[in-house]
Structures are given as C-alpha cells and as structure tokens.
Amino acid sequence: MKEHDEHDFVVGVPCSKLKDIIDKIDLYIPCTREDEAVALAVGAYFAGKKPLVFLQNSGLGNTVDIITSLLKPYGIEIDLIISVRDTPAHHAFMGKITEKLLDLLEYKNYRLIKQ
Amino acid sequence: MKRIEAIKDIMKDVKDEIVIASTGMIARELYAVCDRPRNFYMMGSMGNALGIGLGLALNLKDDVIVLSGDGAALMSLGTLVLHKKLNPKNLKHYILDNNCHGTTGGQPTCSEEVDFQSLAPNTRVIKVDPEKGDAPRIPLSPEDISKRFKDAVSPDRA
Ligand SMILES: Cc1ncc(C[n+]2csc(CCOP(=O)(O)OP(=O)(O)O)c2C)c(N)n1
Ligand SMILES: [Mg+2]
Numbered sequence: 420m421k422e423h424d425e426h427d428f429v430v431g432v433p434c435s436k437l438k439d440i441i442d443k444i445d446l447y448i449p450c451t452r453e454d455e456a457v458a459l460a461v462g463a464y465f466a467g468k469k470p471l472v473f474l475q476n477s478g479l480g481n482t483v484d485i486i487t488s489l490l491k492p493y494g495i496e497i498d499l500i501i502s503v504r505d506t507p508a509h510h511a512f513m514g515k516i517t518e519k520l521l522d523l524l525e526y527k528n529y530r531l532i533k534q
Numbered sequence: 535m536k537r538i539e540a541i542k543d544i545m546k547d548v549k550d551e552i553v554i555a556s557t558g559m560i561a562r563e564l565y566a567v568c569d570r571p572r573n574f575y576m577m578g579s580m581g582n583a584l585g586i587g588l589g590l591a592l593n594l595k596d597d598v599i600v601l602s603g604d605g606a607a608l609m610s611l612g613t614l615v616l617h618k619k620l621n622p623k624n625l626k627h628y629i630l631d632n633n634c635h636g637t638t639g640g641q642p643t644c645s646e647e648v649d650f651q652s653l654a655p656n657t658r659v660i661k662v663d664p665e666k667g668d669a670p671r672i673p674l675s676p677e678d679i680s681k682r683f684k685d686a687v688s689p690d691r692a
Contacts (some may be wrong), residue, residue: 458585493677
C-alpha cells in the first residue's frame with residue numbers, strides 16, 4: 420500500500436495507539452463506524468482521491484460486509500491502517516485472529532500497527 | 535405513492551447530478567426509471583449509500599443525490615448525524631420510507647419511531663407505499679457499474 424503522505428482523504432475511527440498519527444493529519448474526518456469510514460473512502464476513490472481509513476482491529480468486523488459486498492465485487496481497493504490490540508482480555512481473541520481474518524478476506528491493502 | 539413514482543419524481547429534474555441508490559429495489563427501480571452512467575447502484579453494503587455520497591460530495595463540486603431506504607438508514611443512523619455535521623451543500627439525501635424492508639418481502643422496520651428529519655434536518659423523508667416492487671435485477675455486473683461510474687464522475691473526464 421501507499422505511504423501515508425500520498426493519501427489525500429483520511430477517515431476512520433480512532434484507537435489510542437493511532438492517536439499520535441491521527442493528531443498530525445489535518446484532513447482527518449472522524450466517522451461513527453468503520454464501515455461508514457470505508458464508505459466515505461469509496462466515495463473519495465470515485466472522486467479521484469487516494470483515501471486512507473484508520474481503524475482499531477476491534478472494528479474490523481464492522482467492515483466485513485462492505486469489504487465482501489462492495490469492495491470485492493466492484494473491484495475497489497481501499498488502504499487501511501489497523502491498530503492491533505490483543506490485551507486486555509476483551510481484545511485477546513480479535514488480536515489472535517486479525518491477520519487470519521484479513522487473509523480470509525483476501526485483503527492486501529493494509530498496514531498493521533502493533534504494540 | 536409507490537416508491538418507483540417517488541424515484542421518477544426525483545429523477546425528472548435531474549440533469550448532471552450523481553445519484554447513489556441504496557441496496558435492493560431502490561437500486562433496481564432507479565435502473566428501471568432511468569439508467570445513466572452517473573448512477574451508482576449498490577447491490578450489497580446496505581446502509582452505506584449515504585457514506586459513499588458524502589465521500590463524493592466532499593471531494594467533487596458536482597451535485598450528489600443519495601436515495602436510501604428506511605431500513606438502510608436505520609442500519610447507519612450515525613451516518614445521518616455525520617451528514618448533519620459535515621453538511622456539504624452539494625449533497626441531497628432522500629429516505630424513501632415505506633416503514634418496512636420492502637425488498638425482502640415487507641418485514642416491518644421501526645421507522646415510525648424515529649423522526650429522521652429532526653435527527654438530520656438535511657435529510658428529506660418521502661413516505662411511500664409498503665410494497666416490494668417488481669423491477670427486475672440490474673443486468674450489469676458490479677464491476678461494470680463501478681468502471682462506468684468512475685469514468686462518468688471523474689474530475690478529469692473529457
Ligand atoms: C447487511 C445486510 N443485511 C440484510 C440484507 C438483505 N436486504 C436486502 S434489501 C433489504 C431491505 C432494505 O430495506 P429498505 O432500505 O427499507 O429498502 P426497501 O426495500 O424497503 O425499499 C434487506 C434487509 C443485506 N443486503 N445486507
Ligand atoms: Mg423500506
């Protein structure tokens with residue numbers, strides 16, 4: 420995926436691990452849900468922009484439908500930056516399956532931000 | 535009024551606008567009423583039509599119209615609120631409210647309990663009949679819809 424500074428439309432739902440990056444991005448638009456953020460990114464893509472979506476891995480599940488029923492069949496690629504949490508307990512399971520879930524979705528345009 | 539009549543009413547004044555149609559019969563009926571390259575037909579991703587419209591309206595000068603269903607709008611109420619906040623002047627959002635999931639056979643929604651317009655005053659609600667509709671499936675592949683639409687809305691188009 421492209422370097423951050425090539426993106427010209429940035430949306431997402433924050434994570435404390437992403438705070439330092441997001442705080443530096445003036446054009447960041449905070450969204451209410453991760454699928455909504457991907458939808459805004461898709462609109463931007465059609466408008467000729469290079470969008471980027473920030474999310475925490477806990478929100479990856481919220482994007483499964485828009486990935487499988489919009490991005491895949493319509494041939495749209497959207498870059499994701501995903502912070503990966505695997506502690507405390509409520510993050511442990513998603514932390515364990517995040518990369519497997521992305522593999523299962525055959526999703527390639529992402530970068531993970533770990534610890 | 536039938537949903538397809540509401541769509542005809544909206545489309546009769548449309549010239550160059552970009553139109554995003556929500557999942558199910560709304561997209562199929564828009565295709566039946568007037569297919570054009572600047573229409574985007576959502577087949578899945580229910581609830582995300584307004585989000586796509588926002589992404590377009592924030593990045594283009596063109597006018598954008600989004601046609602949502604009540605079921606789809608209820609699925610992403612947060613997006614109505616984000617639309618209220620960002621409120622690009624070139625975006626019009628209509629909810630075609632038949633108080634049911636018409637496409638899947640008319641199962642009730644709870645749209646009678648919400649005043650979409652007070653939640654987001656820039657939303658226009660059109661009450662329509664609670665019927666499924668009978669427009670056929672859209673005979674275009676999602677990939678073809680996508681390519682055709684991208685060319686038709688591209689800011690660098692000829
Ligand atoms: C996430 C998801 N859940 C369920 C469906 C099945 N589905 C397709 S259309 C539809 C109903 C849409 O209702 P509404 O937005 O009110 O439009 P209407 O058909 O009533 O015009 C449903 C539930 C789907 N496509 N995606
Ligand atoms: Mg409905």
